[in-house]
Amino acid sequence: MILHEKMSAQLPAWRERIKSLAKEHGDVVIDQVTVGQVIGGMRDIKSLLTDVSFVDPAHGILFRGMPIPDMLKALPKAKGGKMPLVGGLFYLLLIGEVPTKEQALEVEAEWAKRAAVPEYVFKMLKSMPKETHPMTLLSQAVLALQNGSVFAKRYHEGMKKDQYWEAALEDSLDLTAKLPIIAAYIYRMKYFGETSKPKYNPKQDYGLNFSRMMKVSDKKGYSELARLYFILHSDHESGNVSAHAMHLVGSALSDPYLSFSASLNGLAGPLHGLANQECLGWLIEVKEKFGGVPTRDELYKFSWDTLNGGQVIPGYGHAVLRVPDPRFTAQMDFAKKRFPDDELVRLADMVFDVVPAVFKEQGKAKNPAPNVDAISGTLQYYYGLRDFDFYTVLFGVGRALGVTANYIWMRGLGMPIERPKSLTTKMVEDAVAKAAQPA
Ligand code: CMX
Numbered sequence: 001m002i003l004h005e006k007m008s009a010q011l012p013a014w015r016e017r018i019k020s021l022a023k024e025h026g027d028v029v030i031d032q033v034t035v036g037q038v039i040g041g042m043r044d045i046k047s048l049l050t051d052v053s054f055v056d057p058a059h060g061i062l063f064r065g066m067p068i069p070d071m072l073k074a075l076p077k078a079k080g081g082k083m084p085l086v087g088g089l090f091y092l093l094l095i096g097e098v099p100t101k102e103q104a105l106e107v108e109a110e111w112a113k114r115a116a117v118p119e120y121v122f123k124m125l126k127s128m129p130k131e132t133h134p135m136t137l138l139s140q141a142v143l144a145l146q147n148g149s150v151f152a153k154r155y156h157e158g159m160k161k162d163q164y165w166e167a168a169l170e171d172s173l174d175l176t177a178k179l180p181i182i183a184a185y186i187y188r189m190k191y192f193g194e195t196s197k198p199k200y201n202p203k204q205d206y207g208l209n210f211s212r213m214m215k216v217s218d219k220k221g222y223s224e225l226a227r228l229y230f231i232l233h234s235d236h237e238s239g240n241v242s243a244h245a246m247h248l249v250g251s252a253l254s255d256p257y258l259s260f261s262a263s264l265n266g267l268a269g270p271l272h273g274l275a276n277q278e279c280l281g282w283l284i285e286v287k288e289k290f291g292g293v294p295t296r297d298e299l300y301k302f303s304w305d306t307l308n309g310g311q312v313i314p315g316y317g318h319a320v321l322r323v324p325d326p327r328f329t330a331q332m333d334f335a336k337k338r339f340p341d342d343e344l345v346r347l348a349d350m351v352f353d354v355v356p357a358v359f360k361e362q363g364k365a366k367n368p369a370p371n372v373d374a375i376s377g378t379l380q381y382y383y384g385l386r387d388f389d390f391y392t393v394l395f396g397v398g399r400a401l402g403v404t405a406n407y408i409w410m411r412g413l414g415m416p417i418e419r420p421k422s423l424t425t426k427m428v429e430d431a432v433a434k435a436a437q438p439a
Contacts, residue, residue: 180210
């Protein structure tokens with residue numbers, strides 16, 4: 001298989017690089033840790049390694065060094081579409097090179113072979129109470145699949161450490177192949193009461209399969225949005241909650257299913273992946289209050305009312321980014337090219353115009369610009385997905401691509417269990433007192 005071949009070719013030299021860095025330069029200082037960071041969510045402490053993606057505060061995400069517009073242009077496109085094949089993106093994240101169309105299609109074919117979901121997973125989903133959140137269902141389905149983990153099985157059979165990545169690759173391909181079916185099943189079951197099992201068509205790519213299994217009409221190009229959405233949401237370096245949860249849990253050699261379920265649980269938090277549904281909710285609230293797109297002055301006042309009411313304006317601000325998120329820009333471009341007159345798109349655009357100035361006046365948020373969530377729900381809404389709590393499931397399907405690529409690399413490089421050190425409040429106070437003493 002192409003991914004196995006390419007990874008095998010890269011790993012020996014890369015392992016040597018890591019080994020020599022740790023052995024010969026282990027004492028070199030990269031960063032220091034302040035009291036503010038210890039108390040403030042470890043913000044910005046440079047302490048994770050990944051080559052899959054990097055968030056540049058001034059430019060946004062770089063996938064294997066490529067900005068989003070360049071990447072979207074370079075990756076091979078799906079048949080009859082303008083958006084790249086998702087299989088090509090997975091190849092890029094894992095191997096670090098833009099694949100040929102044949103290579104991207106090889107990944108797609110690999111997914112098609114592995115897409116079937118065991119019957120008991122559907123049964124388990126069906127037996128859950130109706131009101132269960134779809135993210136809970138998704139995470140449960142991933143945990144249920146753990147039963148078939150190649151990594152867990154081979155680990156218990158005594159697999160050698162330098163083979164971990166191969167088992168991780170197997171599980172990651174199986175898992176990412178099954179997610180579209182599981183997500184579509186959850187959608188049709190939860191909101192439409194349908195329990196027929198979606199079938200993956202090997203003649204269609206990941207995006208088209210998803211759009212068809214969701215039963216969203218493709219007349220206006222939902223498969224194109226699915227491709228774009230999964231690609232944009234795949235990775236955002238390693239420090240965000242979902243990626244870091246995968247990394248942390250995986251560092252205990254928990255297999256990709258156990259680790260990805262943890263990742264999804266983090267993604268389900270309102271300050272992370274759930275923000276997309278909250279953002280759309282906020283836009284709709286504005287629209288309902290003003291009976292359509294408000295004037296700029298009305299929007300300005302409403303934004304202040306939200307902040308003064310102690311609420312966040314979802315979709316704005318970011319822990320690392322200091323510019324508009326290029327994932328926002330890519331989705332806004334998509335909407336403006338295809339449905340510029342849609343009311344919510346016009347409103348999201350006006351929010352982009354008005355809200356950053358409100359944040360600047362307030363002077364609290366370090367980044368007054370939109371993040372990925374400021375628009376993503378609006379696009380789904382346009383295509384008829386009106387059940388907001390499903391949106392994070394879409395994020396989860398995309399996020400799997402990046403976090404599994406990272407997982408495979410971490411096992412390939414033999415990364416150790418993660419174990420930062422904690423301090424007591426008294427120790428932090430003592431450190432502050434010591435720093436205040438004259439030299
Ligand atoms: N609305 C209101 N207040 C905001 C805000 C927003 N959108 N963004 C930041 N702030 C406030 C913070 O709550 C904080 O206030 P306090 O000092 O009173 O605690 C202050 O501004 C400083 O925050 P920050 O350092 O700029 O931002 P953080 O790194 O702490 O938080 C984030 C980042 C994303 C959690 C925050 O901006 C937020 O809550 N945004 C809205 C939710 C959202 O869009 N989340 C999606 C993030 C995207 C992703 O997960 O990839």
